[in-house]
Amino acid sequence: MTKENKELADNDPLGSLDPLISQNIPDGVDRRTFLMRSAVVGATAVMTGRFVSAQERTERSTAAPPLAPDLNVVKKSKGPVMTTIDEFYKVGPGPSSSHTIGPMRITYDFYQRASKLPADKLAKATALKVHLFGSLSATGKGHGTERASLAGIVGKEPATVDPLFLDSLRDKPDQSFPVKLGTATFNVTLKDVIYDATKGDFKHPNTMICKLMAGNEVLLEQEYYSVGGGFIEWKGYTPPKKNAPKYPFATMKELRAHADNNKLSIAQVMLANEMSIAGRTQEEVFAFVDKIINAMVATVKSGLSMPEDDVLPGPIKLHSKAATVYKRAMDDKYESDRGIGALSAYALAASEENGRGHLVITAPTGGSAGVMPALVYGLGEGGRKLPLQKIRDGMLAAAAVGYLCKHHATLSAAEGGCQAEIGVASSMAAALVATAYDAPSRVVENAAESALEHHLGMTCDPVAGYVQVPCIERCAFGAVKAWTAYAIASNEIASRHRVDFDATVQALAQTAKDMNSKYKETSEAGLALSVVLC
Numbered sequence: 249m250t251k252e253n254k255e256l257a258d259n260d261p262l263g264s265l266d267p268l269i270s271q272n273i274p275d276g277v278d279r280r281t282f283l284m285r286s287a288v289v290g291a292t293a294v295m296t297g298r299f300v301s302a303q304e305r306t307e308r309s310t311a312a313p314p315l316a317p318d319l320n321v322v323k324k325s326k327g328p329v330m331t332t333i334d335e336f337y338k339v340g341p342g343p344s345s346s347h348t349i350g351p352m353r354i355t356y357d358f359y360q361r362a363s364k365l366p367a368d369k370l371a372k373a374t375a376l377k378v379h380l381f382g383s384l385s386a387t388g389k390g391h392g393t394e395r396a397s398l399a400g401i402v403g404k405e406p407a408t409v410d411p412l413f414l415d416s417l418r419d420k421p422d423q424s425f426p427v428k429l430g431t432a433t434f435n436v437t438l439k440d441v442i443y444d445a446t447k448g449d450f451k452h453p454n455t456m457i458c459k460l461m462a463g464n465e466v467l468l469e470q471e472y473y474s475v476g477g478g479f480i481e482w483k484g485y486t487p488p489k490k491n492a493p494k495y496p497f498a499t500m501k502e503l504r505a506h507a508d509n510n511k512l513s514i515a516q517v518m519l520a521n522e523m524s525i526a527g528r529t530q531e532e533v534f535a536f537v538d539k540i541i542n543a544m545v546a547t548v549k550s551g552l553s554m555p556e557d558d559v560l561p562g563p564i565k566l567h568s569k570a571a572t573v574y575k576r577a578m579d580d581k582y583e584s585d586r587g588i589g590a591l592s593a594y595a596l597a598a599s600e601e602n603g604r605g606h607l608v609i610t611a612p613t614g615g616s617a618g619v620m621p622a623l624v625y626g627l628g629e630g631g632r633k634l635p636l637q638k639i640r641d642g643m644l645a646a647a648a649v650g651y652l653c654k655h656h657a658t659l660s661a662a663e664g665g666c667q668a669e670i671g672v673a674s675s676m677a678a679a680l681v682a683t684a685y686d687a688p689s690r691v692v693e694n695a696a697e698s699a700l701e702h703h704l705g706m707t708c709d710p711v712a713g714y715v716q717v718p719c720i721e722r723c724a725f726g727a728v729k730a731w732t733a734y735a736i737a738s739n740e741i742a743s744r745h746r747v748d749f750d751a752t753v754q755a756l757a758q759t760a761k762d763m764n765s766k767y768k769e770t771s772e773a774g775l776a777l778s779v780v781l782c
């Protein structure tokens with residue numbers, strides 16, 4: 249800044265033009281957004297009479313804190329996709345895979361680590377503390393993160409925890425539970441889960457620190473990250489060693505090349521990889537897939553069986569509508585409207601179960617847990633009654649879509665907004681439907697691409713931090729969009745589809761990077777700001 253301009257700037261918010269015209273646009277921020285936000289900040293300075301420096305303006309214009317580059321989820325050169333189906337589809341309590349399933353896995357993991365300490369150390373243990381940071385702290389209360397964290401400490405795992413245990417913690421928050429570590433026994437309560445700083449220099453927006461204490465002395469401390477979809481990492485994390493995939497791929501293009509060159513479907517390529525990476529038989533892979541299909545069907549049925557107008561937990565007092573939408577759909581005189589109504593009702597049913605904190609399946613996350621089950625149920629016993637094998641194949645193709653989104657972008661709303669949750673779920677569901685109807689690999693890709701494309705930019709702004717508004721209805725829209733994507737993809741000339749899936753995943757990653765942090769599961773903006781609860 250020139251001397252003259254500095255003097256002006258010191259006294260007058262419009263005094264210097266230098267900060268307005270000489271800033272470098274930071275990495276990961278698009279020029280238009282940067283300039284727009286910068287201009288807004290400048291205008292604010294005029295209105296408030298407070299000078300805003302170029303540096304401050306830059307910081308406020310970029311807003312979203314960067315993720316640490318050494319996190320496995322953000323590493324660029326990752327080689328082929330190595331995710332396996334049992335890591336991806338997880339059963340656990342709603343309402344959010346990153347805010348309930350992830351934290352429960354984290355505290356369960358920490359308890360296991362603590363139990364391996366030498367006996368003399370364990371004998372001194374007096375307390376176990378869990379600190380929640382970033383988005384976990386900002387919206388954890390609405391997600392029941394503290395209850396999930398406590399459940400993990402007392403040895404409960406997401407897939408087998410009784411949701412009634414979590415309900416009882418909500419209804420009687422003062423309960424205490426004994427924790428036994430070696431010869432030491434001490435009690436833990438919800439007060440041992442601490443809502444810590446919401447803003448700071450975290451490696452990931454969903455950061456937790458677990459500590460085993462002896463009075464004021466720390467016996468063991470571990471920093472963890474709930475990186476989306478129930479996946480967890482920790483400081484010093486290295487991915488587990490696995491066998492090489494039979495058909496290595498890192499992009500949809502490579503995956504489709506394997507399928508086409510070997511005259512296989514995408515599902516068959518995925519099955520071969522599951523068997524080689526995890527060392528499982530075909531029967532074992534399908535046994536797991538069947539378990540997930542059954543759990544998805546159960547969550548839809550359970551949601552539909554709830555009384556009409558049941559009120560979901562939390563301050564929104566949201567009335568459930570799955571049963572009503574289903575009944576009205578069945579009475580509709582138009583067959584097409586019955587189909588759309590029923591599909592929406594199935595998605596609402598599973599998503600409302602998530603809102604109740606009941607068991608759901610990450611596909612890819614808890615917030616989006618209504619989308620895939622709606623299509624699984626609709627293609628199977630709830631509607632089309634396709635053979636089980638078709639749905640199994642669809643689940644494998646859907647997993648490929650989810651793996652690729654995780655590999656190159658994110659499944660975490662705290663990193664990428666709702667496009668990373670409902671957008672990916674819808675894309676997976678489109679691949680499921682196309683595969684179940686024996687569509688060629690290019691059509692499967694096009695359906696998945698189309699569903700993802702039309703969710704790009706969608707923000708995450710859960711009202712009051714509860715995964716209910718907009719989440720529950722959004723699952724219904726995600727399910728219907730998946731069907732629309734399949735309808736378009738199976739009726740166009742596949743080779744004329746102009747956008748390939750890999751390009752759209754890149755757009756997902758870049759949009760996630762550019763999105764203002766307020767729209768990443770912080771409940772600081774969007775509907776969370778404009779909807780006033782009374």
Ligand code: SF4
Pocket residue numbers: 615616661665666667669670707708709710715716717718719722769
């Ligand atoms: S708005 Fe979307 S991403 Fe955010 S909590 Fe709801 S479902 Fe999840």
